[in-house]
Amino acid sequence: MLRKIFTNEFNYIVRDIKSNEEFMKTKSKAHHGINRYNHLERVAFYTFIVTKCLRLNYIEATRAAFLHDFFIDDVEHMSTIKALRRHPRCALDNSKKYFDLTPLQEDIILTHMFPVTFTPPKYFESVIVDVIDDIAGIYEKYKSSSKELKAALTYIFMLTINFIKK
Ligand SMILES: [Fe+2]
């Protein structure tokens, strides 16, 4: 029941983004082993829940989280490290072409890769999106990895836990 209420409000907040033709192209782009649209939706939905519960500016934060990786082909020719550093700017420029953004939303998109990019977040909402994006990225990569890699990662995780306990 609570999830349904959350989902309805979430869908209302991002309804125009979800119906934007250019944004729909993210469905055909690979990202962390899934498609970019699903990654954006996951980060935005958890941003919505966390920022709403913390009584922050959840409407602006949710919309910006949904746009934080809104780019189509801009970084495909770049090396991985260059793409990691440049894609927040591409996402911001692209988002501004299709949607009106507030200073908070611009900061969320531009700093979501901090500290890989050097500009630190100015707002608490930006820090939240940065952290949720990292957790979502690790989860998505783990989920889409092979059985062998999953087993190896689980083994390393258990070793780390044991090491911390000692
Ligand atoms: Fe990103």
Ligand SMILES: [Fe+2]
């Ligand atoms: Fe992301």
